Amino acid sequence: TPDDIHDPAWCLTLSSFHLGCGDTYYWKVRSCAPTEGERIHSRWAPPMTFTVKVCAAIEVMHLAPILVAPENGGQGVSKSPGFSWLGFPHTTKYEFILAKDADLTEIVVKEKVPTSAYTYSGKLDWGATYFWRVKAIEPVPSEPSTIGVFTVMPQQPQPTLPAMPVTPSTPLWIWLVIGMLTLLVIVVIVLCFVKR
Numbered sequence: 404t405p406d407d408i409h410d411p412a413w414c415l416t417l418s419s420f421h422l423g424c425g426d427t428y429y430w431k432v433r434s435c436a437p438t439e440g441e442r443i444h445s446r447w448a449p450p451m452t453f454t455v456k457v458c459a460a461i462e463v464m465h466l467a468p469i470l471v472a473p474e475n476g477g478q479g480v481s482k483s484p485g486f487s488w489l490g491f492p493h494t495t496k497y498e499f500i501l502a503k504d505a506d507l508t509e510i511v512v513k514e515k516v517p518t519s520a521y522t523y524s525g526k527l528d529w530g531a532t533y534f535w536r537v538k539a540i541e542p543v544p545s546e547p548s549t550i551g552v553f554t555v556m557p558q559q560p561q562p563t564l565p566a567m568p569v570t571p572s573t574p575l576w577i578w579l580v581i582g583m584l585t586l587l588v589i590v591v592i593v594l595c596f597v598k599r
Contacts, residue, residue, distance in 0.1 A: 425457040465489070467546035468497065468519070468537045477553040482526045484555075488537050488548065490519035496541035502534050505550060515540065529558035 405411035411432075422428065429452050434445040469489040473480045490497060499521045503509035511533065514521065527533060532554045539545035 422455045424455055427452060427454045468539060468548040470535070470537065470548055470551040473551070473553040475549075475551045475553070479556040480553045482529070482555055483523055484527070484553070485520065485522045486535060486537075487520045490537075491539055491543075491545065493542070494519075494539045494545075496539070498538050498540050500536050503531070505534050505552070507534060507536060507550070527555045529555060531555050 405413065429450050431447045431450045433447045435442050437443075468491070471487045471489060473484055473486065486499065486501075488497075495517060497516050497519065499512070499514045499516050500507050501511045501513075501523065503511060511527070512523065512525075532552060535551045535553075536548050538547040
């Protein structure tokens with residue numbers, strides 16, 4: 404029975420029935436009125452339908468950004484890594500901190516970024532371990548995220564070219580013999596021309 408018979412309505416409350424995510428439901432109505440000790444009903448209205456929007460089976464609410472990449476404890480991360488996290492709708496600014504220590508006092512970079520991603524443009528040290536954290540700051544500040552940790556890939560050894568075979572150098576006395584023989588040939592040729 405509606406509260407206002409001239410504007411009939413009925414609101415489905417959570418306590419009365421639970422609708423399933425993604426399910427479709429049908430409804431219809433008819434009017435009824437008591438008259439002369441009897442209840443008279445109208446015909447049923449044509450059935451109507453609605454579908455509940457698809458939603459997660461378990462919706463998790465978080466109070467701080469959730470770090471996604473690089474994976475916490477990750478090894479072999481690039482020297483110029485990309486960072487991403489699960490933030491909040493309508494957040495316009497996050498504070499990103501990257502440091503060399505777990506207390507975040509040896510700061511490598513501290514930036515304010517407009518999205519839930521950041522790419523470090525510098526080069527981190529080979530094989531070094533770094534720590535990072537994010538928090539929303541505008542329009543509504545959040546709790547800081549947990550501190551993530553990762554290790555940069557170790558330096559790869561430079562490929563070495565195969566050694567060229569060492570050829571022994573020609574001894575000096577051989578060059579002297581070649582020089583003397585050459586000189587002797589020249590002298591013989593000159594004598595042949597002079598005697599003619």
